[in-house]
Amino acid sequence: MSLSECVKIESLSKHFAETVAVSDVSLSVGRGEIFCLLGGSGCGKTTLLRMLAGFERPTAGRILIDGMDMADVPPNRRPVNLMFQSYALFPHMSVFQNVAFGLEQERVSRTEIDRRVREMLDAVKLEGLAGRKPQQLSGGQRQRVALARALVKRPKLLLLDEPLGALDKKLREHTQFELVALQRQLGITFVVVTHDQQEAMSLATRIGVMNQGRIVQVGTPDEIYESPATRFVADFIGSVNIFEGHIGNSGEGGLIAHCGALQIPLPSRVAMPDGTRLALALRPEKIRLQRQSDTGAQVGQRGTVEEVGYLGESSHYRVRLDDGTPLRVDVVNHRRDASQRIQRAERVTLTWSADDLIVLTD
Amino acid sequence: MGRSRISRWTVAIPLIWLLLFLAAPFVMVFLISLSEVRLAMPPYAPFIEWVADSWRWNLDADNYLFIWQDGLYFEAFSYSLKVAAIATLCCLLVGYPMAYAIAQAPERWRSWLLLAIILPFWTSFLLRVYAWIGLLKTDGLINQALLALGVITSPLQLLYTDFAVLIGIVYSYLPFMILPLYANLERHDRLLLEAAADLGASTWTRFWRITLPLSRPGVVAGCLLVFIPAAGEFVIPSLLGRSDQLMIGRVLADEFFANRDWPVAGAVAMILLIVLLLPMVGFQKSIQRQSEDGV
Amino acid sequence: MSRRGYGSLAAGRFSRFMLVLGFLFLYLPIISLIIFSFNYSRLVTVWDSANSPSLRWYQELLNNEALLGAAWLSVQVAALTATLAVVLGTLAAFALLRAGPLRSRALLSAMIGAPLVMPEIITGLSLLLLFVTLEQWLGWPAGRGMLTIVIAHATLAMAYVAVVVQSRLASFDRSLEEAALDLGATPTTVFWRITLPLMWPALLSGWLLAFTLSWDDVVIAQFVAGPNASTLPMWVFSKLRLGVSPEINALATLVILFVALVLGCGTWLSRRRERQVQRPVST
Numbered sequence: 001m002s003l004s005e006c007v008k009i010e011s012l013s014k015h016f017a018e019t020v021a022v023s024d025v026s027l028s029v030g031r032g033e034i035f036c037l038l039g040g041s042g043c044g045k046t047t048l049l050r051m052l053a054g055f056e057r058p059t060a061g062r063i064l065i066d067g068m069d070m071a072d073v074p075p076n077r078r079p080v081n082l083m084f085q086s087y088a089l090f091p092h093m094s095v096f097q098n099v100a101f102g103l104e105q106e107r108v109s110r111t112e113i114d115r116r117v118r119e120m121l122d123a124v125k126l127e128g129l130a131g132r133k134p135q136q137l138s139g140g141q142r143q144r145v146a147l148a149r150a151l152v153k154r155p156k157l158l159l160l161d162e163p164l165g166a167l168d169k170k171l172r173e174h175t176q177f178e179l180v181a182l183q184r185q186l187g188i189t190f191v192v193v194t195h196d197q198q199e200a201m202s203l204a205t206r207i208g209v210m211n212q213g214r215i216v217q218v219g220t221p222d223e224i225y226e227s228p229a230t231r232f233v234a235d236f237i238g239s240v241n242i243f244e245g246h247i248g249n250s251g252e253g254g255l256i257a258h259c260g261a262l263q264i265p266l267p268s269r270v271a272m273p274d275g276t277r278l279a280l281a282l283r284p285e286k287i288r289l290q291r292q293s294d295t296g297a298q299v300g301q302r303g304t305v306e307e308v309g310y311l312g313e314s315s316h317y318r319v320r321l322d323d324g325t326p327l328r329v330d331v332v333n334h335r336r337d338a339s340q341r342i343q344r345a346e347r348v349t350l351t352w353s354a355d356d357l358i359v360l361t362d
Numbered sequence: 363m364g365r366s367r368i369s370r371w372t373v374a375i376p377l378i379w380l381l382l383f384l385a386a387p388f389v390m391v392f393l394i395s396l397s398e399v400r401l402a403m404p405p406y407a408p409f410i411e412w413v414a415d416s417w418r419w420n421l422d423a424d425n426y427l428f429i430w431q432d433g434l435y436f437e438a439f440s441y442s443l444k445v446a447a448i449a450t451l452c453c454l455l456v457g458y459p460m461a462y463a464i465a466q467a468p469e470r471w472r473s474w475l476l477l478a479i480i481l482p483f484w485t486s487f488l489l490r491v492y493a494w495i496g497l498l499k500t501d502g503l504i505n506q507a508l509l510a511l512g513v514i515t516s517p518l519q520l521l522y523t524d525f526a527v528l529i530g531i532v533y534s535y536l537p538f539m540i541l542p543l544y545a546n547l548e549r550h551d552r553l554l555l556e557a558a559a560d561l562g563a564s565t566w567t568r569f570w571r572i573t574l575p576l577s578r579p580g581v582v583a584g585c586l587l588v589f590i591p592a593a594g595e596f597v598i599p600s601l602l603g604r605s606d607q608l609m610i611g612r613v614l615a616d617e618f619f620a621n622r623d624w625p626v627a628g629a630v631a632m633i634l635l636i637v638l639l640l641p642m643v644g645f646q647k648s649i650q651r652q653s654e655d656g657v
Numbered sequence: 658m659s660r661r662g663y664g665s666l667a668a669g670r671f672s673r674f675m676l677v678l679g680f681l682f683l684y685l686p687i688i689s690l691i692i693f694s695f696n697y698s699r700l701v702t703v704w705d706s707a708n709s710p711s712l713r714w715y716q717e718l719l720n721n722e723a724l725l726g727a728a729w730l731s732v733q734v735a736a737l738t739a740t741l742a743v744v745l746g747t748l749a750a751f752a753l754l755r756a757g758p759l760r761s762r763a764l765l766s767a768m769i770g771a772p773l774v775m776p777e778i779i780t781g782l783s784l785l786l787l788f789v790t791l792e793q794w795l796g797w798p799a800g801r802g803m804l805t806i807v808i809a810h811a812t813l814a815m816a817y818v819a820v821v822v823q824s825r826l827a828s829f830d831r832s833l834e835e836a837a838l839d840l841g842a843t844p845t846t847v848f849w850r851i852t853l854p855l856m857w858p859a860l861l862s863g864w865l866l867a868f869t870l871s872w873d874d875v876v877i878a879q880f881v882a883g884p885n886a887s888t889l890p891m892w893v894f895s896k897l898r899l900g901v902s903p904e905i906n907a908l909a910t911l912v913i914l915f916v917a918l919v920l921g922c923g924t925w926l927s928r929r930r931e932r933q934v935q936r937p938v939s940t
Binding site: 368369370371372373374375376377379380381383384385386387388390391394404456457459460462463464466473474475477478479480481482484485486487488489490491492493494495496497499501502503506533536586590591593594595596597600601611614615618624627628631634635638642 | 669671672673674675676678679680682683684685686687689690693700702703745746748749751752755758761762764765768769771772774775776777778779782783784786787789790793808809812815819844869872873875876879880890893894897898901905906908909912913916917920921924928
């Protein structure tokens with residue numbers, strides 16, 4: 001085992017009566033990482049988190065934290081703290097008492113508790129609110145109390161269940177950066193559960209995508225987005241155009257995929273026998289959209305704009321190719337002048353680099 | 363593990379208590395109802411006796427037969443159920459609009475209105491019944507007022523009548539009707555009424571088609587909470603009622619205390635329990651149906 | 658948003674009218690009771706304007722040894738009952754919602770509801786039969802009195818307490834307990850520092866409910882009290898069978914005053930706490 005490994009999960013499973021919540025998950029998280037478990041509701045990510053915290057007993061497999069088997073360690077003895085989705089702040093205690101609660105359990109001296117709680121409240125910018133009750137705080141303040149309460153014990157591992165889920169959009173972006181800064185400063189390993197892909201992408205050093213109780217892919221945000229391993233991952237993260245087809249007669253330059261009437265050149269690194277079934281995924285922002293009148297040459301696919309969704313900083317186009325295939329294209333509006341932008345019903349040419357195609361064979 | 367030992371005791375203590383002081387007494391009542399009266403202490407025959415070289419069970423259904431054949435008990439039962447049913451209906455007719463009005467009242471008033479409903483309930487039950495004696499007596503306040511107004515020329519006999527019993531029961535049990543009704547009506551989503559109005563329903567239609575059907579569990583719960591104790595009531599009829607018209611609760615108490623016929627009293631209790639169990643079972647069924655309907 | 662929307666026009670007017678009538682129906686008897694407690698005459702409903710208002714019956718009340726004895730017994734019985742019922746009812750509520758083997762839980766839930774729907778007269782009768790039989794077989798309980806009343810009342814009241822506590826416990830956010838556990842507290846600490854303080858209002862209202870049930874009961878006490886013990890309601894009941902007495906008006910007034918005071922303060926306090934909690938946040 002490498003020294004820098006904080007959590008090691010070995011073929012962990014959890015069954016509830018009939019349903020399988022987590023199925024044969026193996027994973028390791030390095031020290032100081034922010035690892036995001038990303039998946040839709042019911043994918044098993046919360047159950048996995050609760051097993052790490054000790055609230056659920058695994059049906060099979062084991063969890064090692066800092067090399068120690070956690071099988072018989074109850075939640076109150078684990079070097080792990082959890083920040084609950086609902087924050088679970090004790091309503092009958094003040095902010096100070098909430099944060100102090102964990103330290104009191106360790107029989108730390110009163111002066112030491114006082115010092116560490118003040119220090120922690122400073123770190124999350126809640127100095128003036130120590131005497132308030134949780135009900136008297138705003139959502140953002142509650143979130144920071146919950147964070148302070150979990151961090152003040154200096155756990156080896158902090159688990160965060162949808163840490164930004166209850167905040168509104170503006171506050172979420174701000175808090176996200178604070179969270180990362182705090183994590184760097186304290187050097188504590190974070191495991192974050194979220195259903196929000198943007199949150200995962202911007203927080204995580206690595207992401208584990210979960211589906212139906214299994215980890216489908218682990219990688220950096222960049223790997224997950226640009227090189228999804230399966231169609232589920234490609235589809236779940238961001239939006240994507242999918243072409244179904246098979247490898248056709250190889251042309252001179254490289255392989256060609258036949259997708260209906262379309263003939264799409266594949267990236268040169270791909271090597272597969274003729275007739276292999278495959279799917280091609282193409283991110284909407286990787287496609288270049290041009291008016292047909294602007295392009296003389298006979299390159300790219302031709303189509304007609306069916307719908308335009310104007311979002312301010314960018315526009316989403318739905319283009320129907322001449323063979324009937326619908327495609328989504330995202331274009332950044334880098335000019336103010338509306339007349340420069342392509343409108344509904346215009347004839348367009350679409351081009352992309354073969355290297356931007358993701359080849360999926362699952 | 364210590365935790366599971368704690369959880370075992372958590373179940374065991376109340377369970378043992380209830381077995382001892384709820385289930386066991388029941389079995390006793392049942393056995394005694396099958397026994398026969400003796401001049402002894404306790405005044406019933408032993409359930410099992412050593413007679414002529416063999417054990418003999420002293421249990422039979424004679425008491426039930428006796429109750430069945432004696433018209434007095436049947437009359438008392440039907441009178442009690444009739445009074446309880448009428449009182450329940452009166453409570454519903456008075457209590458529903460009251461509960462509705464409280465549920466409709468502005469938020470900050472509601473807890474005070476509710477308090478005003480509960481307050482008489484927390485003052486002693488006997489004292490509330492007593493208040494009505496003062497009102498209903500021949501020289502009581504109601505007769506005084508009616509005489510003063512010239513509505514009547516000689517005082518009416520109000521106390522010691524069926525009417526007095528009815529008033530007493532409605533008065534005592536009205537909060538039991540209002541509270542479950544309020545709890546139900548208060549949860550109704552006002553948007554449903556607005557949606558119905560938007561679809562063209564009149565006030566009356568909205569009440570009849572939306573509010574009333576949705577409040578059915580509250581109505582049923584309230585009616586049971588009034589009907590069951592009213593049917594077994596014995597304090598109110600003995601203070602306000604005619605001495606010749608007996609409600610079953612009073613018959614039971616008389617059998618027990620005056621005649622010291624414990625076996626017959628036990629049999630009366632068993633029958634009363636069975637009679638009252640039927641509406642409970644009906645209630646359970648209706649709740650089940652409601653939850654199956656997804657209401 | 659305004660609470661006055663659809664549905665509060667005709668139906669609202671009618672129901673408000675009924676509410677006023679209903680309150681008159683509920684309170685006029687009580688008010689007349691209170692007014693006539695200050696009447697000098699022994700004839701309860703005939704106002705003696707020469708000597709009234711007077712505190713004559715309040716004085717007689719305080720000199721009545723039998724009544725004071727009964728009241729003292731009632732207070733003791735009610736306090737013991739309430740305490741015992743809160744312990745038993747709370748255990749039952751926890752057992753029903755959280756712990757225990759399934760089969761005994763089903764048995765418990767079937768039994769706990771019974772006292773709620775049983776006519777008191779049957780509860781009283783069956784418990785008396787049990788006490789008599791137990792005494793005959795085991796010599797316990799020796800005679801009947803305070804102990805048997807407390808046992809009987811607690812059996813009835815624990816069902817009510819269980820309902821109150823159960824409804825609070827059902828809405829209890831279990832992640833609070835998990836959070837405490839996660840922060841290193843032992844299960845025992847979690848119970849004392851998180852669960853119990855948060856359940857406190859429910860336990861208190863359960864205690865008050867049980868106290869009132871016991872304080873108010875005449876039927877069950879009539880059966881299980883035995884010849885030597887008399888609770889306040891039993892004393893009142895025996896008095897009422899003989900006819901009206903102005904002393905009872907005075908007693909009723911004191912009881913009503915006391916209850917109104919306690920309930921009023923309670924409601925005011927809980928509303929004030931709610932308002933404090935909902936105080937707007939300034940950031």
